[in-house]
Amino acid sequence: MNAPLTPANITGATRREVVVSATLVGGALLVGCSPGDLLSVGAKTEFGAFGPFIKIGADGAVTVVSKHIEFGQGNHTGLAAIVAEELDADWTKVKVEQAPAIAKVYANTGMGVQGTGGSSAISNSWDQLRKAGASARAMFVEAAANKWSAPVGEISVKDSVVSHAGSAKSATFAELLPDAAKVTPPAAPTLKDPKTFTLIGTDKVRRKDSQAKSDGTARFTQDVHLPDMLVAMVAHAPRFGAKVATFDAAEAKKVPGVVEVYQIPTGVAVVAENTWAAKKGRDALSVTWNEDAAEKRSSATILAQYKDLASGKTPATDKMKWQAFESKGDITKATGDAFEATYDFPFLAHATMEPMNCVAQVSMGKAKLTFGSQIPTVDQLNTAKIVAMLPGAVEIETLFAGGSFGRRANFQSDYVAECVEIAKKVGKDRPVKLVWTREDDMTAGYFRPIVHHTVRVTLDKDGYPASWRHRVVTQSIMKGSPMGEPKLDETAVEGTKGSPYLKATPIVDAQLIQPDVGVPVLWWRSVGATHTAFAMEHTIDQLARKAGKDPVEYRRAIYTKAGANRHLAVLNLAAEKAGWPKAAADGWSRGVAVHESFGSVVAQIAEVKLVDGVPKLGKVITAVDCGTAISPDQIAAQMEGGTCYGLSAALFGQVTLKDGAVEQTNFDTYRVLRNTEAPTVETYIVPSGNAPSGVGEPGTPVIAPAVANAILAMTGQGTTSLPFVKA
Amino acid sequence: MAMTLDVNGKPLAVKAAPDTPLLWVLRDELQLTGTKYGCGVSQCGACTVLVDGQPTRSCVTPIEGLAAAKITTIESLGGAHPVQAAWVKHDVPQCGYCQSGQIMSAVALLAKTPKPTEADIDGAMDGHICRCGTYQRIRAAIKDAAGLTPAAVAPVAPAKV
Numbered sequence: 001m002n003a004p005l006t007p008a009n010i011t012g013a014t015r016r017e018v019v020v021s022a023t024l025v026g027g028a029l030l031v032g033c034s035p036g037d038l039l040s041v042g043a044k045t046e047f048g049a050f051g052p053f054i055k056i057g058a059d060g061a062v063t064v065v066s067k068h069i070e071f072g073q074g075n076h077t078g079l080a081a082i083v084a085e086e087l088d089a090d091w092t093k094v095k096v097e098q099a100p101a102i103a104k105v106y107a108n109t110g111m112g113v114q115g116t117g118g119s120s121a122i123s124n125s126w127d128q129l130r131k132a133g134a135s136a137r138a139m140f141v142e143a144a145a146n147k148w149s150a151p152v153g154e155i156s157v158k159d160s161v162v163s164h165a166g167s168a169k170s171a172t173f174a175e176l177l178p179d180a181a182k183v184t185p186p187a188a189p190t191l192k193d194p195k196t197f198t199l200i201g202t203d204k205v206r207r208k209d210s211q212a213k214s215d216g217t218a219r220f221t222q223d224v225h226l227p228d229m230l231v232a233m234v235a236h237a238p239r240f241g242a243k244v245a246t247f248d249a250a251e252a253k254k255v256p257g258v259v260e261v262y263q264i265p266t267g268v269a270v271v272a273e274n275t276w277a278a279k280k281g282r283d284a285l286s287v288t289w290n291e292d293a294a295e296k297r298s299s300a301t302i303l304a305q306y307k308d309l310a311s312g313k314t315p316a317t318d319k320m321k322w323q324a325f326e327s328k329g330d331i332t333k334a335t336g337d338a339f340e341a342t343y344d345f346p347f348l349a350h351a352t353m354e355p356m357n358c359v360a361q362v363s364m365g366k367a368k369l370t371f372g373s374q375i376p377t378v379d380q381l382n383t384a385k386i387v388a389m390l391p392g393a394v395e396i397e398t399l400f401a402g403g404s405f406g407r408r409a410n411f412q413s414d415y416v417a418e419c420v421e422i423a424k425k426v427g428k429d430r431p432v433k434l435v436w437t438r439e440d441d442m443t444a445g446y447f448r449p450i451v452h453h454t455v456r457v458t459l460d461k462d463g464y465p466a467s468w469r470h471r472v473v474t475q476s477i478m479k480g481s482p483m484g485e486p487k488l489d490e491t492a493v494e495g496t497k498g499s500p501y502l503k504a505t506p507i508v509d510a511q512l513i514q515p516d517v518g519v520p521v522l523w524w525r526s527v528g529a530t531h532t533a534f535a536m537e538h539t540i541d542q543l544a545r546k547a548g549k550d551p552v553e554y555r556r557a558i559y560t561k562a563g564a565n566r567h568l569a570v571l572n573l574a575a576e577k578a579g580w581p582k583a584a585a586d587g588w589s590r591g592v593a594v595h596e597s598f599g600s601v602v603a604q605i606a607e608v609k610l611v612d613g614v615p616k617l618g619k620v621i622t623a624v625d626c627g628t629a630i631s632p633d634q635i636a637a638q639m640e641g642g643t644c645y646g647l648s649a650a651l652f653g654q655v656t657l658k659d660g661a662v663e664q665t666n667f668d669t670y671r672v673l674r675n676t677e678a679p680t681v682e683t684y685i686v687p688s689g690n691a692p693s694g695v696g697e698p699g700t701p702v703i704a705p706a707v708a709n710a711i712l713a714m715t716g717q718g719t720t721s722l723p724f725v726k727a
Numbered sequence: 728m729a730m731t732l733d734v735n736g737k738p739l740a741v742k743a744a745p746d747t748p749l750l751w752v753l754r755d756e757l758q759l760t761g762t763k764y765g766c767g768v769s770q771c772g773a774c775t776v777l778v779d780g781q782p783t784r785s786c787v788t789p790i791e792g793l794a795a796a797k798i799t800t801i802e803s804l805g806g807a808h809p810v811q812a813a814w815v816k817h818d819v820p821q822c823g824y825c826q827s828g829q830i831m832s833a834v835a836l837l838a839k840t841p842k843p844t845e846a847d848i849d850g851a852m853d854g855h856i857c858r859c860g861t862y863q864r865i866r867a868a869i870k871d872a873a874g875l876t877p878a879a880v881a882p883v884a885p886a887k888v
Contacts, residue, residue, distance in 0.1 A: 437767055
């Protein structure tokens with residue numbers, strides 16, 4: 001990266017040079033040398049006077065540029081509010097627009113590449129956008145001070161109007177814009193004292209996209225219509241790892257509107273003039289598959305193999321070893337009566353409302369993608385490999401996505417690469433929209449992996465854990481990471497690792513083993529916490545019961561011993577609001593659970609009753625510590641939505657494989673939570689002066705153990721597998 | 728084999744084959760993309776439009792039977808319809824993808840039952856899936872649009888230290 005590459009000399013590069021460059025740039029991620037710079041070669045890096053995050057129009061209207069995709073989390077609103085607060089902009093007129101893919105300026109400061117994930121949109125942008133807003137404000141203040149010959153310290157800004165009280169002068173951003181744009185941005189702008197915030201933390205911070213999402217004008221990938229655009233559908237193999245053996249396109253080509261049929265690496269693609277023709281054409285294809293390398297196990301077989309590993313019946317091997325992730329003391333010295341439990345978790349589909357899709361245009365030396373890109377830098381890399389370009393030169397226009405929950409972020413850019421392969425066949429810059437049906441989406445894998453936990457805990461004389469042995473068996477979702485595969489896959493154990501319960505236990509032996517399975521797996525809203533929160537929180541309730549103690553009191557004692565003050569604070573707030581330990585209404589039970597994920601801690605107390613053996617939820621009292629609250633209403637919205645997402649999986653969610661083939665294909669076989677099954681979630685936010693932490697995911701993992709604990713309180717029975725409703 | 732559909736009060740000539748589901752005619756041919764594809768099998772409600780005032784899953788409704796029908800889509804509501812205003816007031820949408828369908832069913836519910844009971848809302852809305860889990864706000868917005876008092880919005884503690 002010493003010789004500067006510019007768009008000019010890239011144009012002159014040979015195809016081979018470009019391929020080599022792409023490989024090198026890809027390799028840069030592996031060795032971790034400033035990928036943002038390398039991956040931005042060929043991209044635009046000139047911005048307006050106020051930098052890459054703020055645009056101010058001649059009318060004084062402020063537009064905040066979001067480097068993060070909006071797929072429901074409300075981050076566009078939160079990010080805009082951070083800028084508006086420091087800039088003292090008129091919030092009612094602030095607009096948000098989506099940033100293009102330029103890793104150099106729009107990298108997630110916690111990832112090093114441009115991407116949204118890990119509930120980090122607000123937290124990684126907090127300092128960056130405060131500075132951007134404060135810097136722009138300082139430029140207006142200086143422009144006004146110069147114009148009015150007044151001291152900078154006497155200038156104030158409110159709602160996009162700059163004033164000087166002494167001279168009674170004032171001017172709008174629009175009026176000062178030509179002068180302000182010429183001011184050199186301060187190197188270290190002064191940030192506000194959070195105590196003086198007038199927007200952040202108030203109910204004024206409401207969603208910027210509610211109108212567009214209530215009148216049908218919000219633009220999703222599915223809605224893209226470009227001149228001359230083709231629509232593609234792909235016939236995929238029924239088993240993971242299978243390849244096309246032969247295909248016959250004769251009948252497909254007879255379908256009116258079908259334009260062409262191509263074999264691509266992931267199957268056989270039909271391109272047509274419209275979606276319905278593409279579907280009819282795809283359905284008319286005849287394809288045979290080579291399944292020599294396909295995964296043919298059933299999910300029940302995979303789980304049984306996991307259990308044999310955990311029990312020691314199947315030994316570890318040189319290639320597949322147990323890895324200790326928390327250990328202290330000597331577990332062989334653990335004595336006394338032991339509590340033992342196992343927990344099984346199934347494959348889960350993300351099942352976003354908008355099935356995966358993408359629009360791509362490819363021509364010589366040019367590639368443009370228009371879709372809901374969650375990790376644009378990785379999508380650029382994977383596209384670059386297919387079309388032999390520099391990743392930074394791959395243009396991405398990111399749209400709203402109809403949910404993701406992690407699905408649109410994967411190392412292979414699966415559906416994106418598929419679309420690019422088809423667009424490359426079509427060529428000539430002709431737009432191709434790849435549409436997956438619900439069935440395509442649900443059977444494509446990238447599931448939350450099957451997980452098995454085995455727990456054995458001995459109690460001390462007071463009834464608290466004296467030793468804790470924990471075994472986790474699951475596939476790694478970090479396999480194939482362009483950032484390099486980590487030594488320990490933290491995503492598989494986060495939440496057990498770092499738990500205050502382990503911190504307060506003198507002897508701990510916690511280990512992980514990760515078998516290879518030929519099913520693509522992926523993070524799923526709240527990732528490791530989707531299972532670790534259940535294993536830890538349901539175990540703790542069963543231990544409290546064994547010790548004859550109230551589950552809230554039991555947790556309080558352990559949190560106090562572990563110094564887990566934030567856990568204690570959310571638990572106390574939830575208990576206070578729920579009136580714990582007062583008895584639940586007749587026929588109802590209550591369950592508590594607390595879990596930390598993505599820097600935030602959530603406690604829930606859920607009202608549950610059993611109706612024909614099926615858990616029915618009432619009110620769910622939720623307390624959250626997510627640091628500084630930017631939009632209290634959107635934090636509540638994420639607690640409501642996260643709870644529903646977690647509850648949907650806890651009650652009904654499971655993908656099963658029969659001889660390697662996915663058995664669930666649509667919402668009739670993959671049951672999800674509906675309106676009448678949704679709880680009423682009440683959210684309370686712990687006041688905090690800390691920097692903001694995650695909100696999109698931490699609301700998801702707590703409800704499943706809260707429900708299990710309510711059932712335990714009612715029936716005395718522990719839950720050993722999810723979902724609660726098996727069929 | 729062109730036919731004419733009455734969409735949002737306008738007669739529109741369409742070229743699609745008679746067995747084509749209304750959803751794809753609206754989206755691809757008429758470019759009325761507010762109506763969404765979610766499942767294709769009448770399970771999720773994202774494609775809901777009104778046919779002669781009745782909420783209808785356009786993904787499983789071929790256009791051949793619609794020659795005499797009045798079709799109403801989200802685009803016809805204008806953006807300031809009381810149900811839409813309630814949706815905005817309560818910040819119902821998250822990802823937003825299912826909301827056109829939810830709103831069309833809510834509009835049909837209130838047209839027929841201006842003061843719906845909880846059971847009426849259950850009946851009208853349980854066919855709609857929202858994976859973001861906006862269900863409690865949907866319920867609150869429907870009640871608000873109906874002039875009923877929604878359940879108290881979750882009290883939120885002041886975020887200031």
